[in-house]
Amino acid sequence: MFEPQIMCFLCKWCTSAAADLAGTSRLHHVANTINMRVMCSSRVDPQHILYAFKEGADGVFLGGCHPGDCHYVEGNYKTLRRIALFKKMLADLGIDPRRLRLEWISAAEGKKYAETMNEFTEQIRALGPLDLNDKALVREVVKDE
Amino acid sequence: MTVKTKKKEDKRIGLFVCHCGVNIAGVVDVKKVAEALKDTPGVSMSTDYVYMCSDPGQQMIIDTIKEKHLDGIIVAACSPTLHEKTFQEAARLAGLNPYQIEIANIREQNSWVHSDKDKATKKAVKIVKSHVAKAIRNENLEPIKVDVKKRALVIGGGVSGLQAALDIADHGYEVILVEKNPSIGGKMIQLSETFPTLDCSQCILTPKMVEVSRHPRIKLLTYHEVDSVSGFIGNFKVRIKKKPRFVDEKLCNLCGECEKVCPQIVPDEFNMGLSFRKAIYMPFPQAIPGTYTLDEDHCLGLSPVRCGKCKDVCEPRAIDFDMKETIIEEEVGAIVVATGYDLYTMQALGEFGGEKYEDVVNGLEFERILSASGPTGGVVRRPSDGKVPKSVVFVQCCGSRDTEKHLPYCSKICCMYTAKHAMLYRHRVPDGQATVFYIDVRTGGKAFDEFYQRTVEEDKVLYIRGKVSKVFKEGDKLIVWGVDTLTGKKVEIEADMVVLAMAMVKTDGVQDLLKKLKISTDIHGFVAEAHPKLRPVESLNAGFFLAGCAHGPKDIPEAVSQASAAAAKVGDLFAQKELSHEPTVVPVNDELCSGCGICVTMCPYGARTLDPSKGVVDVNEILCEGCGACAAACPCGAAQQRNQTDDQIFSMLRAMLRE
Ligand SMILES: Cc1cc2nc3c(=O)[nH]c(=O)nc-3n(C[C@H](O)[C@H](O)[C@H](O)COP(=O)(O)OP(=O)(O)OC[C@H]3O[C@@H](n4cnc5c(N)ncnc54)[C@H](O)[C@@H]3O)c2cc1C
Ligand code: FES
Numbered sequence: 001m002f003e004p005q006i007m008c009f010l011c012k013w014c015t016s017a018a019a020d021l022a023g024t025s026r027l028h029h030v031a032n033t034i035n036m037r038v039m040c041s042s043r044v045d046p047q048h049i050l051y052a053f054k055e056g057a058d059g060v061f062l063g064g065c066h067p068g069d070c071h072y073v074e075g076n077y078k079t080l081r082r083i084a085l086f087k088k089m090l091a092d093l094g095i096d097p098r099r100l101r102l103e104w105i106s107a108a109e110g111k112k113y114a115e116t117m118n119e120f121t122e123q124i125r126a127l128g129p130l131d132l133n134d135k136a137l138v139r140e141v142v143k144d145e
Numbered sequence: 146m147t148v149k150t151k152k153k154e155d156k157r158i159g160l161f162v163c164h165c166g167v168n169i170a171g172v173v174d175v176k177k178v179a180e181a182l183k184d185t186p187g188v189s190m191s192t193d194y195v196y197m198c199s200d201p202g203q204q205m206i207i208d209t210i211k212e213k214h215l216d217g218i219i220v221a222a223c224s225p226t227l228h229e230k231t232f233q234e235a236a237r238l239a240g241l242n243p244y245q246i247e248i249a250n251i252r253e254q255n256s257w258v259h260s261d262k263d264k265a266t267k268k269a270v271k272i273v274k275s276h277v278a279k280a281i282r283n284e285n286l287e288p289i290k291v292d293v294k295k296r297a298l299v300i301g302g303g304v305s306g307l308q309a310a311l312d313i314a315d316h317g318y319e320v321i322l323v324e325k326n327p328s329i330g331g332k333m334i335q336l337s338e339t340f341p342t343l344d345c346s347q348c349i350l351t352p353k354m355v356e357v358s359r360h361p362r363i364k365l366l367t368y369h370e371v372d373s374v375s376g377f378i379g380n381f382k383v384r385i386k387k388k389p390r391f392v393d394e395k396l397c398n399l400c401g402e403c404e405k406v407c408p409q410i411v412p413d414e415f416n417m418g419l420s421f422r423k424a425i426y427m428p429f430p431q432a433i434p435g436t437y438t439l440d441e442d443h444c445l446g447l448s449p450v451r452c453g454k455c456k457d458v459c460e461p462r463a464i465d466f467d468m469k470e471t472i473i474e475e476e477v478g479a480i481v482v483a484t485g486y487d488l489y490t491m492q493a494l495g496e497f498g499g500e501k502y503e504d505v506v507n508g509l510e511f512e513r514i515l516s517a518s519g520p521t522g523g524v525v526r527r528p529s530d531g532k533v534p535k536s537v538v539f540v541q542c543c544g545s546r547d548t549e550k551h552l553p554y555c556s557k558i559c560c561m562y563t564a565k566h567a568m569l570y571r572h573r574v575p576d577g578q579a580t581v582f583y584i585d586v587r588t589g590g591k592a593f594d595e596f597y598q599r600t601v602e603e604d605k606v607l608y609i610r611g612k613v614s615k616v617f618k619e620g621d622k623l624i625v626w627g628v629d630t631l632t633g634k635k636v637e638i639e640a641d642m643v644v645l646a647m648a649m650v651k652t653d654g655v656q657d658l659l660k661k662l663k664i665s666t667d668i669h670g671f672v673a674e675a676h677p678k679l680r681p682v683e684s685l686n687a688g689f690f691l692a693g694c695a696h697g698p699k700d701i702p703e704a705v706s707q708a709s710a711a712a713a714k715v716g717d718l719f720a721q722k723e724l725s726h727e728p729t730v731v732p733v734n735d736e737l738c739s740g741c742g743i744c745v746t747m748c749p750y751g752a753r754t755l756d757p758s759k760g761v762v763d764v765n766e767i768l769c770e771g772c773g774a775c776a777a778a779c780p781c782g783a784a785q786q787r788n789q790t791d792d793q794i795f796s797m798l799r800a801m802l803r804e
């Protein structure tokens with residue numbers, strides 16, 4: 001069975017705390033996801049997401065606080081607008097926009113976090129591996145070391 | 146601030162993998178993790194231990210840092226929310242910069258949520274590797290420090306501003322209190338009696354006003370306005386405009402001779418225009434400071450040739466027509482905004498006739514009619530002909546809770562003051578009929594519902610659930626048309642007077658002040674709090690605090706508590722010797738910055754400004770909270786978050802994803 005790799009960017013104040021809560025509550029979920037904690041969802045630059053795809057992620061997840069609850073007040077609104085626009089570009093770059101998911105998960109929603117991880121993984125599994133071989137464009141767009 | 150750091154190639158990183166008893170080691174093969182990382186570039190040692198957070202665990206870390214001359218460490222253990230501080234402190238004891246500590250979360254976000262040992266171990270290796278990639282790029286950082294000027298500015302001399310000023314001054318700090326009107330007191334000084342206890346408003350407020358005026362640490366500046374503010378938390382420079390009063394406060398002995406001879410008659414603001422004052426006046430008898438003020442807009446002419454009657458009769462020679470506006474400058478460390486509220490204009494609700502008919506009044510006008518110090522000496526008389534009204538209709542929610550045409554929010558206090566108005570009216574006019582139109586009656590508050598029940602049961606006020614559609618005049622009566630929404634029937638009531646509970650709105654003109662302060666508001670123009678739940682009395686903009694109705698509709702007890710809370714927060718700030726701020730902020734690399742200013746628009750804290758002379762963005766690091774929204778938006782890579790640079794994020798992604 002295809003085991004997708006999923007890169008998750010989680011804001012420190014809400015979704016990463018939800019992931020911790022899922023842990024404390026022992027809410028087992030798939031191990032296909034791996035988390036990076038950022039200060040706010042708005043710290044995530046589309047370039048980071050694109051880079052994750054290029055480095056082998058089959059799906060990218062971005063988690064932030066619910067509207068009105070961002071620790072930096074309006075960071076998540078910026079994220080929302082940025083991601084909406086970026087999804088349109090993804091399609092042009094040959095990446096199915098469904099491979100990118102933005103979700104608001106509060107520090108109290110450990111269960112939602114665990115369920116979302118399972119669900120998103122299944123969705124990506126159904127989409128199959130991301131093949132960027134012929135997508136030279138992506139390689140051009142993202143810088144490399 | 147950054148301090149000298151070794152180049153990433155030269156760094157020596159130590160890895161400490163924690164078993165956390167079986168919590169981690171039961172699922173993750175910790176030895177394998179330590180082993181797998183051993184040869185990763187940059188890692189100079191790796192080990193595992195049963196409980197890293199225990200005393201021996203911490204001691205081992207301290208000793209190893211010293212022995213192996215480590216430049217950074219990674220503790221692979223539980224969530225950083227639990228022990229990041231613990232290990233930072235341990236590192237500090239070993240002489241290592243605390244910002245060289247990385248916590249790899251392999252418990253909550255790994256061993257506790259997975260059962261497949263092989264997968265969990267592989268995932269742990271990736272997580273730890275990503276932190277190695279980050280750690281070799283971490284810089285040594287020092288907290289940003291800045292001095293604090295321990296004086297506060299309070300803007301607004303209503304009950305909130307007075308309370309905030311008194312509390313801060315009682316904490317031992319100097320306060321400058323700026324009020325735009327000739328006297329302090331705000332709206333509360335105009336109220337008759339206050340719900341739910343019916344204390345006389347002036348009787349409870351005037352002692353506070355006197356206390357403020359006598360406090361050795363409060364500098365009271367009435368008839369002043371803030372002209373400009375510059376600087377930042379702990380270090381504001383404020384220019385304050387002194388409006389000319391044309392009367393020397395120190396010389397005026399309140400004899401009142403000037404007022405007698407002044408020929409100019411002006412509607413009296415204190416009585417909501419229900420009576421008249423002269424162009425030279427005392428706003429009300431207990432006004433503080435106790436002095437006359439000459440109202441420039443209504444004076445016949447400041448030139449003695451044109452009138453000058455007041456000057457002629459002024460015995461102590463207090464009147465000076467040559468007074469000019471002056472500017473004073475003050476330095477303060479914190480600013481409390483307590484600029485209060487105004488009422489929605491009656492014009493906006495034309496169908497209720499507030500503008501057309503004298504006997505349709507708003508809540509504050511009715512307060513003056515009820516007040517013993519008011520234009521009718523506390524006898525309820527209607528403005529048009531001075532008759533005692535035998536039927537009064539009170540309309541709640543005038544402009545509030547109307548998403549379509551007016552304001553969507555609830556003004557919160559009108560249910561209570563309408564009950565108070567109806568009750569007091571019934572006390573003064575026992576044979577009068579009081580009718581209230583309401584949408585809902587909201588009486589959340591201590592002893593509030595009991596008060597409302599009393600109005601209905603003891604004072605026999607008739608409450609009709611319904612909306613008023615129109616008020617018009619027939620003879621000397623006002624006809625109120627409405628619909629009883631419980632029965633669905635139309636109602637028509639003949640009234641002698643109508644009282645409109647107008648919505649509370651932002652203070653007229655306050656937006657100009659808030660622009661000068663550069664602080665954020667909500668969509669209705671009320672000052673926004675930093676966090677609706679956790680930081681309710683602070684502004685999002687560091688160093689600014691908020692109190693009272695400037696923040697939104699509230700009653701006196703709430704306004705006072707908020708003022709005391711704001712004062713306590715100012716006290717917290719002033720209790721610090723210097724301000725210390727997380728250094729993980731987002732500075733700008735001048736060489737890369739194109740001066741586009743995108744990051745300036747991203748920043749909710751006003752930390753970034755475009756310097757037009759240099760063509761690059763300037764960052765005030767003390768204001769930056771480190772969200773990183775600007776870094777993500779910067780098209781040139783010039784805005785980089787310290788210890789979470791793009792380079793670090795990319796390298797972490799490589800470590801996690803590249804097989
Ligand atoms: C009809 C009515 C009846 C009420 N009855 C009651 C009651 O019975 N019980 C109760 O608890 N509450 C009652 N309230 C509510 C009460 O009035 C408020 O809670 C209280 O006055 C709020 O105080 P504040 O200091 O926040 O604002 P305000 O009283 O509005 O004071 C603000 C002050 O700031 C000054 N200011 C404004 N802008 C500037 C500026 N740019 N520069 C300098 N100074 C400025 C103003 O001149 C004013 O002095 C009633 C309100 C109304 C409308
Ligand atoms: S802090 Fe969670 S989205 Fe901004």
